[in-house]
Amino acid sequence: MKQIKLTQGKVTQVDDEDYVYLSWFKWYAKKDKDVFYACRISRSEGKQTTVRMHRVIMNTPIGIQVDHIDRNGLNNCKSNLRNSTASVNNQNKKTWAKSGYKGVTYYPNRTRCFASRCRINNKRLHLGYFETAEEAARAYDTKVLELYGNNAGLNFKQ
Numbered sequence: 001m002k003q004i005k006l007t008q009g010k011v012t013q014v015d016d017e018d019y020v021y022l023s024w025f026k027w028y029a030k031k032d033k034d035v036f037y038a039c040r041i042s043r044s045e046g047k048q049t050t051v052r053m054h055r056v057i058m059n060t061p062i063g064i065q066v067d068h069i070d071r072n073g074l075n076n077c078k079s080n081l082r083n084s085t086a087s088v089n090n091q092n093k094k095t096w097a098k099s100g101y102k103g104v105t106y107y108p109n110r111t112r113c114f115a116s117r118c119r120i121n122n123k124r125l126h127l128g129y130f131e132t133a134e135e136a137a138r139a140y141d142t143k144v145l146e147l148y149g150n151n152a153g154l155n156f157k158q
Contacts (some may be wrong), residue, residue, distance in 0.1 A: 001077055004038070012038040012074040018057055029051060034094070035073040058083055065089040067151075085153070087121065091144060091153035099133045101155045103140035106133070116140045120147055 001018040003011040010029035014022055030039040030050070038053035054066045054076050060083050067084040068075060071094060099106050105115045107129075115128040116136035127143055130136040137155040142154040 005037075006038055006074075008036075009074050010036055010074060011074050014035055014053075014057070014076050015078055018076075018078075022053065022056070027059075029074075029142075032073070034069075035071070037073040038076060051067060054081055057081060067092050087119070088148060088151045090119070091148050091151055093153065099136075100138070101137035102153060103144070103155075104133050104136040116143075118147070 001013050002011055002016055004023055004027055006027050006029040008029045012027065019023050025040045026081065027038045029036045031037075032146055036118055040051050040053070042049050042051045052066075054068065054073075056062075057076055057078060058066050058081050060066050063135045064083050067082050067089045069080050069082060069092065069109070070093065072080070072130055073076070099114065103116055103118050107113045107115060112127060112129040112131050114130045114133045114136040116139040118127065118128060118140055120127050127136075128141065140151070141154045141156055144154065145158075
């Protein structure tokens with residue numbers, strides 16, 4: 001594994017076999033929400049586009065996304081990258097839920113006030129109401145494991 005320096009004091013990790021090719025370009029660190037990615041500018045026929053390093057490494061076709069398995073956008077080793085659908089990629093996103101758990105929503109006006117939900121093919125699937133956030137999170141984990149297998153983004157380690 002080798003490192004390529006980026007802007008903003010950041011570095012990205014790449015496999016040895018990708019280093020020589022990738023180091024020919026000038027890469028910069030681009031922040032998207034709370035994750036940094038290695039990017040460069042490409043100019044062709046008077047147009048400027050942003051190229052993300054992980055898409056170059058994986059030779060990703062348009063319409064497919066690249067998932068960073070460890071959620072670190074600067075870890076661009078092939079063992080940490082996988083081409084995926086938007087649905088699978090969303091499974092591996094960090095949760096922003098106030099409950100602290102992915103797929104769990106708090107409803108204070110209910111007796112069993114934690115709802116568990118997940119998505120499949122862009123449709124919301126209601127899994128039930130639970131007394132604790134942890135119970136709701138475990139119900140979520142069970143369902144997404146069934147739906148997505150090893151690609152499931154879980155609340156608890158297996």
